[in-house]
Amino acid sequence: MKHPHLFIAGALLLSAGATASASVLPDCDRSDVISRVTRTISVAEQNVVQSGDPVKQIDHIRQSKLRDNGPRYVAQRFCRATGYTEQGRKKNIYYLIEAKAGFAGYGYAVEACITGRDPWKLHGAYCRSLR
Template sequence: MKSLQAFVAAATLTTAFAGVGAPTPANAFTGGSFPACTEQGVLSYMAHRFVWTDDHVIQRGLRVDDITHARENKYEPATEIHQVGRRYCQATAWMNDGTKREMWYLIEEGMGFAGLGDNVEFCISGLDPWHVYGAWCRSVR
């Protein structure tokens, strides 16, 4: 009788925790809001992050004064096979030295720190000296 009770208890616990080890998709934490290429929060994030990058890495004294003509080039929704939604974008970055440069950026749904929020990667034409994003910013185009 005790072995039957132990079996039933074990079966109940196994059933109760069956979903505990299953991976949770990252987009479950985003609240369903996946920012557009033109969203002000995305554009200001890139401008502020570029300041840090220039101050600590490139060291040319450059700043992004304005970002215009933001548009989406391609959208890859999250699927069972590709579980991260991606939005590929392009814009024009107006620099503090008076030049305008093309910029490409990628918004990844649910790929923020620890899977919370979204991630933005960007590349400004001519300002990726180590080709972090490939030649001509190819990996974020």
């Protein structure tokens, strides 16, 4: 290899980019993230679930997993929260914040699921893909 220092520099840049992407992800409890989660579950309630008992409050927000490097090279923050419906029922809410998934690959996207309220199993049984 003629220029091994170029290879090492390139490898360092790639690894720095993979781990630095987690820093662009907002925390699970950031207000704009919670707003997106609320909007997602509200639209699902109105158009698909139609339970008649929508989630009105979200708390106990926490991160459950972080993937910020490795073969995917797309940072993902997995979160969970407790939701309370109008009738006071407790629901587990799982959501994913994914980097480079916004419009044209900029920003981040949020996917959300409530256990027992995913009739088409978009996120697998019991929201498995978002856990």
